[in-house]
Amino acid sequence: MTVYYVNSATGSDGNSGTGLKSAFATLSKVESLKLKPGDSVLLAKGSVFNEQLDIKVSGSEGAPIKFGSYGTGAAPVIHGTGDGIHSLYATNIVIENIKISNVGGAAIYAGNVSNWTVRNVEVDKSGVSGKSGSVTFRTGENITIENSKIANVHGDGVWIEKVNGVKFLNNTVTNSHGTAADGVQMNDSSNILIHGNHIDQTGAASPKGVLTLIRPVNAVVEDNVLTGGGFGISAQAGKTVTIRDNDISGFKGYDWSFAVALGETGTAKDYDISGNHIHDGAWGVVVTAPIGSPSYARTNINVHNNTFDDLSGAALKVDRPASGSFHDNTIEAGTTATNISPAIQDAHTFPVSNNHTVANVEAATLAAADATAATTTEAAADPAVSAVHDSLKILTDTGAAHHGNLLENDSSDNGTLVLRHFDGETVGKNGLTLTGEYGNIHVERDGSYAYTLDETKLPAHDNGHVSENFSYGIDDGTSHHSDTDALTVYVHLDDLLK
Template structure:
């Protein structure tokens, strides 16, 4: 197949139960209304593409209008080298359009500990070149399973055309920021990754939803989180579940990283992460208009919300429910910076149960001023106007995402402060009012009997 030039409308089907060794790198491109479709036929197990230690098992380079489905992809031979499972790459191409990766099983991609345009990932989209700015438009990565990879699970788009002041670029701009657009990463399962789970880079208005990550930052010597954006604007992460983050480098479920504007984390469930819940991380660039709302964190440890060394232009953390069970400890707010940072922390429930500790670590003259929060067994709370230390009467804390509704008679009912642009719904799908006081925490429905 590598010797052919595929034409628009071509279908390439591998026989189920078969195994092909080496790099599958088709040439040619589809066209609008006539994509190239690559998949499987027959009955039985998915066809296997085994990279056998090559840099890429599947390489889709300088192509567009292409769809890849129903294959098993692996690349385990000679572990430790620089390699990928599926790599989609543009080089001096301009804008490439329409890419679908669906129902793939990508596993045992044992690469090294690098992340770059040629880093080691299960699924990687990258842009390189020195002459012509390039970018992806209309990318759908849906319904895939990525398991047992080093370093990252799903990473897109790592681009050399990334320079702008928001990400800390200094000196002359030779490759200006060129946004990758209409990106959707949905319904994927990512297990046992050495570093990051799902990362969005150099993108505008990407959507990451209904994904499951379990087991990340397991083997990397660097800093990795469950899912996060970098150098991207308008990224929304919603309805995801993230667990099993290891180490405190970073090891938390979510991260609003440097060079980002209008990042939203909403309706996500985070639990059992060694690094904690969420990081607001800027060093020398910009983080602005970040929103973390209506999420549930259960038994994450070490830190709840942490700031990195740089300033935060604006971030609002509100109506989340954080539960820290027996034998676990957390610094609920960790101001790890003296740089100016404007972070609001409102309408959140934080409950510490049993042994262990929970506390706020705020700098003198703090920039974070909590209001209308419920803090139960949390120390270091110097001021919390409109807030409470009363038991919020959670239905079944510590038992999973369904356990954080409020029981009838909860003092958290209708006790929050009004936030007009609140997304319109809570973690459970209930409508959130815009013109009257909401509940505190991630649940807005009526009290449960």
């Protein structure tokens, strides 16, 4: 297993590449190597490579080939007139800790590949030649994209097609531009997990949608923040699809805009849509199809335990033959509960029951969260290091910091928890201060945080309704690192910008 170093500033392609002082200079030199399973190619931080990286070799399942970075400073950057990284038929590849910016084509394009992991990769302004700037995987299996940031690309932010085994975890995708561009689109894929992401189309030019799944099989979409776009989640023609515990808002711009929709492009079966907060948009959950479209089956569509507020349309719309139920949902006063066609009502195939109306969803949600936190505090510790998502809701602001603790609802086997990493940075003994999209946050190793909103950063067109995500990692003080969790800050200041 060999480690090769590449430094665009001080390296030379005449070097051996196997030492810090004998680094290569170019990616083309790397392509000439006969890399073997377990080998690594590390790009020097601060380096800039004006060329495409072609990956034509494969690792093995237990020894992938890794492409990453070394040193200190800014992540190494790949940009050029073609794709950033291009590969066909390669297997067992890891790409991590690099930046791909201002490339003419796709940031990453891989076809007929398997067992790829893309982590801690930043993509910015790809597709500048007018071609799609997506992180693209076409045909393959076992693709993981995690803890990465994708912003301001031309075309879909992420495009997955015909892949069995997709994990899309804890990523941020912002402003995928183009009349046909979605934040994330996955077609004809199966065994999908989409978890912990923040996908935001609020500032996209000609925004289409946030998340599109076409013909998904065995898909779970959970704990994501989905903002803006013409629609939130379009999950068409799927089988066994779970959409739960997401925050979906800002879906507007068209009279048909929706938070979640299915039923348009094929048979849909066994959907569980639950625990979502759907707000500040047009329609909620929609089961529909264009007039004159084929008669597809829509069976066992279970919509329950969601919260709906600030919708111009109904929380549920069903205007095509379907079976399922709408029950135990919370609906804010002033939002229409259902819009179900008379024919479906007469058929009794989509019963409505046990839903309740509240005067103020935010107040009810905060009260429930307080009750849950109290219960969690009193519960016995989980016998493993584990973390639970945190959220901060800012409904009023006086300019003072908003305080909380990330570790209050987390647990470990020895009763000791330490915040080690926050949004990719190490939390030192003096804590860590970061500038977010809408404010500044300071965190300490004991999990305490203080978030100060910067009202000058709030976009006027959102009327004070925005959100941002921070990821973090904990351990029990003995290097047993937990899964990455997230803090989501919701800002809902209705009168701020009026």
